[in-house]
Amino acid sequence: MTEPHVAAAGTSPLGRTDLTGRDLFAAALTEAFEGLPDPADVVDAVYVGNQSESYEGQIMYGTLLAEWAGLRHVPAERVEGCAAAGAMALRHAVEDVRTGRRDAVLACGVEKMTAGGTGGATTALASAFDRALEARSGVTAPSQYALLARRYLHETEATERDLARIAVKNHANAVANPRAQFRREVDVETVLDSDYVAPPLKLYDCAPLTDGGAAVLVVSDDVASTLPGGTVRVAGVAAGANNIAVAERNLSFVEGAHEVTTRAYADAGIDPADVDVAEVHDAFTVSEALLAEAAGLAPRGRGFESALPPAERSAGWTDTRLSTSGGLKARGHPIGATGLAQAVEVYEQLTGTATPERQVDDATTGLLINEGGVADAVTVAHVLAT
Amino acid sequence: MTEPHVAAAGTSPLGRTDLTGRDLFAAALTEAFEGLPDPADVVDAVYVGNQSESYEGQIMYGTLLAEWAGLRHVPAERVEGCAAAGAMALRHAVEDVRTGRRDAVLACGVEKMTAGGTGGATTALASAFDRALEARSGVTAPSQYALLARRYLHETEATERDLARIAVKNHANAVANPRAQFRREVDVETVLDSDYVAPPLKLYDCAPLTDGGAAVLVVSDDVASTLPGGTVRVAGVAAGANNIAVAERNLSFVEGAHEVTTRAYADAGIDPADVDVAEVHDAFTVSEALLAEAAGLAPRGRGFESALPPAERSAGWTDTRLSTSGGLKARGHPIGATGLAQAVEVYEQLTGTATPERQVDDATTGLLINEGGVADAVTVAHVLAT
Numbered sequence: 001m002t003e004p005h006v007a008a009a010g011t012s013p014l015g016r017t018d019l020t021g022r023d024l025f026a027a028a029l030t031e032a033f034e035g036l037p038d039p040a041d042v043v044d045a046v047y048v049g050n051q052s053e054s055y056e057g058q059i060m061y062g063t064l065l066a067e068w069a070g071l072r073h074v075p076a077e078r079v080e081g082c083a084a085a086g087a088m089a090l091r092h093a094v095e096d097v098r099t100g101r102r103d104a105v106l107a108c109g110v111e112k113m114t115a116g117g118t119g120g121a122t123t124a125l126a127s128a129f130d131r132a133l134e135a136r137s138g139v140t141a142p143s144q145y146a147l148l149a150r151r152y153l154h155e156t157e158a159t160e161r162d163l164a165r166i167a168v169k170n171h172a173n174a175v176a177n178p179r180a181q182f183r184r185e186v187d188v189e190t191v192l193d194s195d196y197v198a199p200p201l202k203l204y205d206c207a208p209l210t211d212g213g214a215a216v217l218v219v220s221d222d223v224a225s226t227l228p229g230g231t232v233r234v235a236g237v238a239a240g241a242n243n244i245a246v247a248e249r250n251l252s253f254v255e256g257a258h259e260v261t262t263r264a265y266a267d268a269g270i271d272p273a274d275v276d277v278a279e280v281h282d283a284f285t286v287s288e289a290l291l292a293e294a295a296g297l298a299p300r301g302r303g304f305e306s307a308l309p310p311a312e313r314s315a316g317w318t319d320t321r322l323s324t325s326g327g328l329k330a331r332g333h334p335i336g337a338t339g340l341a342q343a344v345e346v347y348e349q350l351t352g353t354a355t356p357e358r359q360v361d362d363a364t365t366g367l368l369i370n371e372g373g374v375a376d377a378v379t380v381a382h383v384l385a386t
Numbered sequence: 387m388t389e390p391h392v393a394a395a396g397t398s399p400l401g402r403t404d405l406t407g408r409d410l411f412a413a414a415l416t417e418a419f420e421g422l423p424d425p426a427d428v429v430d431a432v433y434v435g436n437q438s439e440s441y442e443g444q445i446m447y448g449t450l451l452a453e454w455a456g457l458r459h460v461p462a463e464r465v466e467g468c469a470a471a472g473a474m475a476l477r478h479a480v481e482d483v484r485t486g487r488r489d490a491v492l493a494c495g496v497e498k499m500t501a502g503g504t505g506g507a508t509t510a511l512a513s514a515f516d517r518a519l520e521a522r523s524g525v526t527a528p529s530q531y532a533l534l535a536r537r538y539l540h541e542t543e544a545t546e547r548d549l550a551r552i553a554v555k556n557h558a559n560a561v562a563n564p565r566a567q568f569r570r571e572v573d574v575e576t577v578l579d580s581d582y583v584a585p586p587l588k589l590y591d592c593a594p595l596t597d598g599g600a601a602v603l604v605v606s607d608d609v610a611s612t613l614p615g616g617t618v619r620v621a622g623v624a625a626g627a628n629n630i631a632v633a634e635r636n637l638s639f640v641e642g643a644h645e646v647t648t649r650a651y652a653d654a655g656i657d658p659a660d661v662d663v664a665e666v667h668d669a670f671t672v673s674e675a676l677l678a679e680a681a682g683l684a685p686r687g688r689g690f691e692s693a694l695p696p697a698e699r700s701a702g703w704t705d706t707r708l709s710t711s712g713g714l715k716a717r718g719h720p721i722g723a724t725g726l727a728q729a730v731e732v733y734e735q736l737t738g739t740a741t742p743e744r745q746v747d748d749a750t751t752g753l754l755i756n757e758g759g760v761a762d763a764v765t766v767a768h769v770l771a772t
Contacts, residue, residue, distance in 0.1 A: 020518065046627070053439060057509075058517045060468050063627040063764045073645045076627035076764065077474050078466040082446050088463050099485035123443075131444045132406065241432070241449040241462035259459045378449045378462065 004097040005224040005231040006384065007104075008032040008217040009344040014332035015181040017211045021056050021112040024213030024334075025065050028108065032215040035228055039069040042104045042223070046076040047092040049085030049109035051335040052124035055116045065108060082128035083283065084372030085109060086214065086339025087239075087380035093218035094234045094382070103223050108215040109337030121209050125335075128373045130244045142206055142284070144246050144374040146198035149286040151251040153200060158304035160200050163285040164191035167204045167329055169307035170282065174326025176357030179344070181210055181332030205285040207327075212334030214341045230351035235365075236268025236383035246374045256376030257294035257369060265296075268383035270365060272296035275320045275383075277349045277360050278367040279342035282327040291369050292322060294376075320367075324349060324358050339370035339380065346384050390483040391610040391617040392770065393490075394418040394603040395730040400718035401567040403597045407442050407498040410599030410720075411451050414494065418601040421614055425455040428490045428609070432462040433478045435471030435495035437721040438510035441502045451494060468514035469669065470758030471495060472600065472725025473625075473766035479604035480620045480768070489609050494601040495723030507595050511721075514759045516630045528592055528670070530632050530760040532584035535672040537637040539586060544675065544690035546586050550577035552671040553590045553715055555693035560712025562743030565730070567596055567718030591671040593713075598720030600727045616737035621751075622654025622769035632760045642762030643680035643755060651682075654769035656751060658682035661706045661769075663735045663746050664753040665728035668713040677755050678708065680762075706753075710735060710744050725756035725766065732770050 010031030012024040019027065033039055046066045053059045059078070066076035079088040086109035093105035113121050122140055129135040129144070152158060168188055174180035191204035224231045240263070242256030243249060249256075265271060272295060280295070282288035289303035298305065299316030310319040325331040325345035328338060346366035348354040364386045372378040396417030398410040405413065419425055432455065434447045444450070445464070452462035465474040472495035479491035499507050508526055515521040515530070538544060554574055560566035577590035610617045626649070628642030629635060635642075651657060658681060666681070668674035675689035684691065685702030696705040711717040711731035714724060732752035734740040750772045758764040 022518070052445065053513050056517060057513050057521070059438065059466055059513045060515075060630055060759050060763060062467055063630045063759060064516065066627045067629045072628060073626035073642060075477075075625040077625075080445055080464040080466055081448055091461075095487060099487055101481060101485055127439050127443050127445045129446075130450065131442060132408070135443070239461040239463075240459035241452045242458060243453045244446055244449045256459060373446050373449060377446060 002097065002100060002220040004094045004218050004234040006216055006234060006343065006347050007219045007224055007227050007231045008036055009347040010215050011179050011341055011344050012213040014179055014210050014212040014334060016114050019211065021058060021110045022064060022068050024112065024211060025108060025110045026068060028213040028215040029069055032217060039106065040071055043071060043074065043106045044102045045074055045096055045105045046071065047089035047107050048078045049089040049336040049339060050078050051080060051082055051085055051111055052127065054120060054124045055112045061110065081378045082372035083335045083338055084370045084378045084380050085336040087368065087370035087382065090216060090339060090343055090382060091237055091239055091380055094237050097218050097220050104217065104219045106215060106217055107340060109340045110213040111334040111336045112211050113209040113334065114211050133245045142198040142201055145284040145286065146201045147246060148251050148290065148375060149200050152286050152289065155252045156301040156304065158289065161188060161192060162304040163205055164188045165307040166285040166288050167191045170323050170327040170329040173324050173358055174330030176355050177326050177331055178355065180326040180330055181208060182330045201284055207283045207329050207333035210332035210334040212332055212337045212341065214337040214344055216340050216343050232347050232350045232384050232386060234382060235385040236264040238263035238267060239380040241378045242376045244373055244377050254290050254294040254376040257291055257371065257379045260379040261295040261369060261381045264381035264383050270383060273318045274365050275318060275367045276363040276365050277321050277324055277346055279325060279345050280322055280369045281371040282323055282329050283333060288322060295367065295369060321360050324360060342368045342370060350384055350386050388483060388486060388606040390480045390604050390620040392602055392620060392729065392733050393605045393610055393613050393617045394422055395733040396601050397565050397727055397730050398599040400565055400596050400598040400720060402500050405597065407444060407496045408450060408454050410498065410597060411494060411496045412454060414599040414601040415455055418603060425492065426457055429455065429457060429460065429492045431460055431482055431488050431491045432457065433475035433493050434464045435475040435722040435725060436464050437466065437468050437471055437497055438513065440506060440510045441498045447496065467764045468758035469721045469724055470756045470764045470766050471722040473754065473756030473768065476602060476725060476729055476768060477623055477625055477766055480623050483604050483606050490603065490605045492601060492603055493726060495726045496599040497720040497722045498597050499595040499720065500597050519631045528584040528587055531670040531672065532587045533632060534637050534676065534761060535586050538672050538676065541638045542687040542690065547574060547578060548690040549591055549671040550574045551693040552674050553577045556668065556709050556713040556715040559710050559744055560716030562741050563712050563717055564741065566712040566716055567594060568716045587670055593669045593715050593719035596718035596720040598718055598723045600723040600730055602726050602729050618733050618736045619771050620768060621771040622650040624649035624653060625766040627764045628762045630759055630763050640676050640680040640762040643677055643757065643765045646765040647681040647755060647767045650767035650769050656769060659704045660751050661704060661753045662749040662751050663707050663710055663732055665711060665731050666708055666755045667757040668709055668715050669719060674708060674713065681753065681755060707746050710746060728754045728756060736770055736772050
């Protein structure tokens with residue numbers, strides 16, 4: 001068994017753009033392959049994370065993007081698990097290389113969320129809920145996450161101000177990230193004064209709609225040795241589906257994410273305390289708090305301290321820096337591409353190529369947590385290491 | 387490396403039903419696991435082939451069906467490649483087991499085509515065309531395949547009557563298949579007298595809209611030895627994406643399917659002449675002729691003889707029996723489940739459990755060709771053997 005390596009990574013511009021899905025992919029691929037051989041000379045399989053066909057009315061993104069990359073007759077397909085699709089694509093690339101089945105696999109993701117307008121996105125995102133049990137009632141993603149937030153504030157000492165600090169921290173990180181959709185600071189009062197989308201969640205507690213593409217090249221030891229530029233090992237991976245209906249889950253502890261991250265740590269042979277940087281799935285501010293706890297980075301009930309400097313957090317917290325990219329909240333959340341945008345950030349952190357303002361000194365181990373559906377309907381976790 | 391085995395297979399009723407997607411899956415799973423341990427005690431990963439969310443407005447079918455099967459925290463995801471999604475799911479199950487990554491993987495497919503009505507299906511199927519180059523012009527699946535049929539009739543000695551005979555043969559096969567959507571004979575005149583959908587293709591040249599689910603359990607040698615019932619080896623597998631726009635492809639030879647089936651034969655160590663039974667992707671009658679040629683079962687330009695008894699076919703034809711299930715034409719074509727319905731038929735043929743009227747004597751090797759998009763936008767091929 002060879003060890004998989006991330007040998008290249010790139011993204012398109014993230015935000016509201018005039019680019020189509022294929023153009024967003026092309027932009028990400030072009031950045032990822034700068035200085036590398038042509039994709040057609042290297043890549044032997046393609047996986048595409050894409051959440052919904054309803055934005056552009058386009059399926060068959062596997063064939064479409066493989067062709068766009070100049071490839072013919074290689075295995076290429078779309079994988080879908082709502083917002084976890086990007087990490088699902090990465091998981092296939094990692095496992096294809098790890099098992100020796102392939103030498104160089106392209107994991108990419110693309111979402112053109114603004115194509116259908118906001119109403120289109122709301123409907124597209126609702127298609128991830130159980131149609132028979134939940135979606136038909138008209139619930140939306142914010143209203144579902146509001147249930148989790150309300151419960152979290154009830155069961156812990158966290159306040160809406162604590163959740164606001166997570167948004168403030170992620171906006172501050174995004175200022176230092178040239179890829180980020182929102183490169184501007186916000187203060188706690190601005191977050192607290194923003195309109196309620198679904199109480200207790202306010203506008204600034206929510207990730208935005210984002211058009212975007214991301215591409216990551218995963219290669220074997222042999223191929224890695226032939227390519228220029230830094231590489232990062234993929235030391236661990238795990239994935240697991242929980243149930244789909246939120247009503248039937250623990251609202252204050254995302255046990256699916258706990259199960260999956262525990263497996264990813266074991267696969268990598270590390271403990272939570274070893275994680276220097278983590279990109280967690282902060283679709284809403286409360287998600288970052290919940291996932292910090294599920295991943296063992298924070299003690300139960302104290303995940304809301306993720307915005308505090310490590311020295312000021314409660315006992316039991318690791319020194320992990322969370323969402324240095326700005327997270328889904330401020331870097332942006334192009335659904336099917338998000339899991340790969342997370343990988344791009346950790347790749348830069350571990351290769352020391354992040355901008356100085358956000359580069360974490362001596363970062364050697366990074367965690368990626370990508371989720372689909374509400375909270376942990378499905379979770380995919382990767383551990384990257386130098 | 388262990389050899390993957392198909393250890394169980396089942397389908398739901400195929401046709402226009404009142405069952406939802408999850409119910410179609412449940413029916414298929416129940417048949418497949420009759421006499422076997424509970425899925426939760428055996429299955430360690432789930433792949434779901436599903437073409438379009440637009441029928442039911444439901445994504446996240448990986449999590450949804452894993453939960454429906456009683457599974458928690460196992461990797462589960464939807465794979466999508468239009469009508470090839472079912473075989474893509476099967477490919478993952480086969481490669482997961484072959485590489486030793488998993489011991490028992492459930493490959494399933496589900497499509498609820500009638501949920502959106504006929505107009506819904508036409509739009510859903512058109513989403514598989516290149517949005518920028520073709521779909522926007524208003525082309526439909528029949529109109530795209532009509533281009534292939536027109537060219538085929540121009541370049542070969544085939545006539546519309548020859549294509550009609552393929553429909554007649556597949557309807558005759560379906561009479562003997564309890565799973566088939568259309569269990570009634572049709573004669574050549576009925577086919578020729580049916581209305582043109584897109585000349586030269588008539589109503590009876592086209593596969594129908596089908597609601598349906600199919601499930602196939604792929605296991606390792608070790609697990610196979612612990613399960614009751616017959617098993618069949620998965621001796622070969624290959625997949626490849628071609629380009630997506632029909633206008634840029636060879637209309638009279640599906641070279642993507644030729645490339646992929648050639649690789650599948652090599653993987654299995656067989657020649658086309660070894661194939662006793664083949665389920666080919668006859669979305670339209672001309673597809674069966676084109677695929678017989680692409681797969682090396684028929685000489686170039688003579689694939690339209692697939693309905694003839696082997697002894698009456700041109701020199702260069704193999705003795706392969708095509709689409710003994712009735713094919714997409716008469717067994718039915720539940721898009722994301724079709725590739726797995728093909729596997730169910732060949733599993734029954736190779737275990738000698740097909741109904742006597744359609745059982746091929748001494749069948750030991752079977753071929754599955756599943757395609758997505760128009761003709762070979764993407765092709766997945768499997769070779770099953772006793």
